[in-house]
Amino acid sequence: MRFHCKNSAFIALLSLLTFLPLEVTGQSADFHVIPLPKTITPTSGGNFRIDEKTLISxxxxxxxxxxxxxxLAQYIEKLTGLKLTVTNLPVQKHCIRLTTAYHHSHPEAYRIRSNSEIIWLDGASPAGLFYAVQTFRKALPIGITQSMTIPSVEIKDYPRFSYRGAHLDVARHFISTDSIYRFIDMLALHHINRFHWHLTDDQGWRIEIKKYPRLTSIGSKRPQTVIGGNTDRYDGIPHEGFYTQKEIKAIIKYAADRFITIIPEIDLPGHMQAALAAYPDLGCTGGPYEVWQRWGVSDHVLCAGKEETFEFIGNVLDEIVKIFPSEYIHIGGDECPKTQWKQCSKCQQRIRQEHLEADGKHSAEERLQSYVIRRAEKHLNSLGRKIIGWDETLEGGLAPNATVMSWRGEAGGIEAAQQKHPVIMTPNTYLYFDYYQGDDPQHQVDGVGGYLPIERVYSYEPMPRNLSPEEQKYIIGVQANCWTEYMKNFRRVEYMELPRMAALSEIQWCAPEQKDYTAFMKRLPHLLDHYRLEDYQYAKVIHNVKLQLTTDTIQRAVMAQLSTFDQAEIHYTTDGSEPTLASPRYTEPLALTQACQLRAAAFRQGEKSNEVSKKIRFNRSTACPIRLLTAPHGSYAFTGAQLLTDGLVGEDTNFHSGSWMGFVGNNLEAVIDLGKAVSISSLKLNTCVEKGAWIFDARAIEIWGSTDGTNFQPLGKKDIPAMKESDPNAIYSHALTFTPETVRYAKVIVKSEPSIPEWHGGKGRPGFVFVDEIEIN
Structure with missing residues (x-):
């Protein structure tokens, strides 16, 4: 194994001395690893003993x-200190025998057999044998030892999906070659066989193209970078870097030796401002342009009306194909603003010449984007390659032989599969690893937002139920994406990837009936030992207490259930004080019936985890039965109606967190049963505003009352003006007071923005409204 880091031999030795026990004895391998093999069958051939005399044949x-x-020899030495001899002699006893003689229809299948005399690792191909080695590696006990036991067993295994991908963006922040090798090793550990390498974007061009040297001499450098989420502050620190073609070829070989195919992405026709900074004549305006210092999507895109644009695309792809042997080349096709195309005379002339007028379903500019993608695809097809594009490539009509990567949920993937196009599922709601892993950003590295804990990742099922069995055959794989706007170095990447990559590997490899989250979490600690041995900086959020809050509408209580993945000891307080070992120990769910601040932490061998803390508020509607009369958006329903009366108030504008419920195209209407007739005189609720995501403030709030749940009378209403461009993204609180009225049922209406204002890019379309906690007093 080749380890690409400075003083790698010393670091490997140091990790052995500092992490592993000085000596362990009597330990046995456990093949319940991640990803879990298809079958693990105990046999009666006796246990095999691995010691320094064991050969690898x-x-x-x-x-x-x-x-x-x-x-395998290198893995065993690093894991246990045992140095086994590798030989090509046909040894039949006291050896680990490796072959590619396993007969199976799947080329990545493998079998492991062991008895007291020999261990067989058989692959259906060299790749299958490699996965047998990885499974064997992960099954071994970790620690310096003189010997270890392998139980008598037969394992048969093969993957569910042939495409098992992981994406890494090196354009926003450049990642060194040493770290790319390290990333490939991470993929190999998790049985991942595709590395989607996002090499170009508005913020940097990272690959040498010899015909266009300014792409790297200019396009790979930006003078500074915005601080945070597109604030008005910049760090003043130059950022640059690119890979030479020689470096990339070495990386391709390193990956291929580990049966990983690298798929390069040259994102076009949008996300091209770095290229335009180098060659401004390729833009609609001619520039000048600069490598973008901000995040998001630039309006500066390739000019689709200039023939030299297509010459540029063809020349770049020619060099890409000569470097990368992959069947697929990713050409992006996502997030391409059309504002400049609408104003560009050359682009409009191209639309007329190619008869790309709006057709009712797609605008002329969307069809122009499809035209660009089709020309790129035709060029790649002529070179014997195929394209992958993000799901925006569906807009304007899909290129004939394209594979679609569905990232905006599953809708694009479903549509492409129904059109009989191959699909790779990578929905942002499950598989975007730049989202936070925990719901407490205070104890995490910076992230783009969102909330994607390992449990949600693991829950993903890539086969949409509304596809027929024949259509499901077009779902060829699954991939997780890692965008690096907020990851300034590779240690941050490790933190965001791990341990979610472990959950990803079981989605990609295991059959649905094999998956069990509780069992997965019991298998995870041993994989974490591997992370520590390799010095991977995984997210420690999994060590924290998991707090699950539900409402008991009979007791009118907020029920708090605390747990850890490894059944660690938990202590808590409800008065806001810091939990210690002297605080009450959690043994059963807590019924909270009055306002409090719940704080809890796990304790392992006296070491305290990060705290989880939630402030619970009570009012007349808290933990009362609530019924939605209108449906929220499918991606933002989260735990359902009870989210609106669970005693928890959304604390930030992270609308992915599950603290807010989102509606678009209709209003929020809900009926709350207060349990008995009571006097009420006020309504309070909050909205979350993120204008860039088309999330606006409410336009009105109303409350109606009833004694029977059928006949409602208006109690109060408040109109809210349309938002101005200068209004900040924030949490907006709305209160409404009215003449006291005795009611049992309260109907609450929150009206959404029906038409986004003219100053916004989504003008004329309905805006989202995100609401949390309905408080009635």
């Missing part, structure tokens, strides 16, 4: 089998 005619044997 392979067939001398097979170089790839020898390579797998050498990997």
């Amino acid at each position: 392979y067939s001398k005619e097979d170089k790839t089998t020898r390579q797998n044997a050498e990997y």
Whole structure:
């Protein structure tokens, strides 16, 4: 195994001395690893003992089998300190024998068999054998030892999906070659076989193109970077970097040796401002342009009306194809603003010449984007390659042989599969690893927002139920994406990837009936030991207490359930004080019936985890039965109606967190049963505003009352003006007081923005409204 880091031999030795126990004895391998093999069958052949006399044997005619044997020897030495000899002699006893003689219809299948005399690792191909080695590696006990036991067992395994991908963006923040090698090793550990390498964007061009040297001499450098989420502050620190073609070819070989195919992405026709900074004549206005210092989507895109644009695309793709042997080349196709195309005489002339007028379903400019993608695809097809594009490539009509990567939920993937196009599922709601792993940003590195805990990642099922079995065959794989706007170095990438990559690997590899989150979490600690051994900086949020709050509408209580993935000891307080070992120990769900601040932490061998803390508020509607009369947007329903009366108030504008419920195209209407006739005189609620995501303030709030739940009378109403461009993104509180009225049922209406104002890019379309906590007193 080749380890790409400075003083790698010293670091590997140091990790052994500092992490591993000095000596362990009597330990046995456990093949319940991640991802979980298809079948693990105990047999009666007796246990095998691995010690320093054990040989690793392979067939001398097979170089790839020898390579797998050498990997295994290196893994075993790093895990246990045992140095096993690798030989091509046909040893039959006291050896680990590697072959590619396993007969199976799936080329990545493998089988592991062991008895007291021999261990067989058989692959249906060299790749299958590599996965057998990875499973064997992860099954071994970790610690310096003189010997260890392998139980008598037969394992048969093969993957669910042939495309098992992980994406890494190196355009926003450049990542060194040493770290790219490290990323590839992470993928190999998790049985991932596709590395989607996002090499170009508005903020930087990261690959040498010899015909266009200014792409790297200019396009790979930006003088500074915006601080945070597009504030008005900049760090003043130059950022630059790119890979030479020689470096990339070495990385491709390193990945191929680990049966990982690298798929490069050259994002076009949008996300091209770095290229335009180098070659401004390729833009609609001619510039000048600069490598973008902000995040988001630039309006500066390639000019689709200039023939030299297509010459540029073709020349770049020619060099890409010569470097990368992959069947697929990713050409982006996402988030391409059309504002400049609408104003560009050359683009409008191209629309007329190619008869790309609006057709009722797509605008002329959307069809122009499709025209660009089709020309790029035709060029790649002529070179014997195929394209992958983000799901925006559906807009204007899909290129004939395109594969679609569905990131804006599953809708694009479903549409493409129904059109009989291959699909890779990578929905942002489950598989965007730049989202926060925990719901407490205070104890995490910076992120783009969102909330994507490992449990939600694991819950993802890539086969949409509304596709027929024949259409489901077009779902060829699953991928997680890592965008690096807020990841200034690779240690941040490790933190955001791990341990969610473990959950991803089981989505990609395991059959649905194999998946069990509780069992997965019991298997995870041993994989975490591997992370520590490799010095991967995984997110420690999984060590924190998991707080699950539900409402008991009979007791009118907020029920708090506390847990950890490893059943650690939990202590808590409800008075806002810091939890210590002297605080009450959690043993059963807590019924909270009055306002409090709940704080809890896990304790392991006296070491305290980060705290979880929630402020619970009570009013007349808290924990009361609530019924929605209108449906929220499918992606923003979260736990359902009870979210609006659960005693928790949304604390920030992270609308992915599950603290807010989102509506678009209709209003929020809900009826709350207060349990008995009571006097009420006020309504309070909050809205979350993120204008860039088309989330606006409410336009009105209303409350109606009833004694029977059928006949309602208006109690109060408040109109809210349309938002101005200068209004900040924030949490907006709205209060309404009215003449006291005795009612049992309260109907609350929150009206959404029916038409986004003219100053906004989404003008004329309905805006979202996100609401949380309905408080009635």
